[in-house]
Amino acid sequence: MASTTIQVSRETRDHLAALAAERGLTLGQLVQQLAEREPTQAQTAERLHADRDAARRNMGTDMSDDEFEHAPDILGNIYKIAAEKVRAARGTAA
Numbered sequence: 077m078a079s080t081t082i083q084v085s086r087e088t089r090d091h092l093a094a095l096a097a098e099r100g101l102t103l104g105q106l107v108q109q110l111a112e113r114e115p116t117q118a119q120t121a122e123r124l125h126a127d128r129d130a131a132r133r134n135m136g137t138d139m140s141d142d143e144f145e146h147a148p149d150i151l152g153n154i155y156k157i158a159a160e161k162v163r164a165a166r167g168t169a170a
Contacts, residue, residue, distance in 0.1 A: 079104065134158075 084092070089103075096106040115123065128144055131137075135157050144150055 082107075 092106060093103055096103045099106065101109070128139075128141065131144075131154060132139060135154065137157075139147075147153060
């Protein structure tokens with residue numbers, strides 16, 4: 077693997093080195109792990125698109141992206157829809 081050099085303040089370097097040592101990693105491994113945890117804006121947009129598509133499939137709805145954006149509590153609504161489907165599958169009342 078090719079490597080490169082990045083410039084940070086001494087304080088940042090020392091902080092990262094301490095974190096790496098605590099985790100049994102090299103500084104490069106730590107930076108790689110930190111970078112992998114933080115998605116880019118494009119990756120976040122891809123995940124949002126995939127999550128909305130999954131929600132549409134699982135809920136049997138055709139909500140538009142605009143409706144997702146302007147929904148007052150989409151997660152709460154997803155939970156309600158899921159609970160209703162579970163109750164219906166079990167044949168129980170709300």
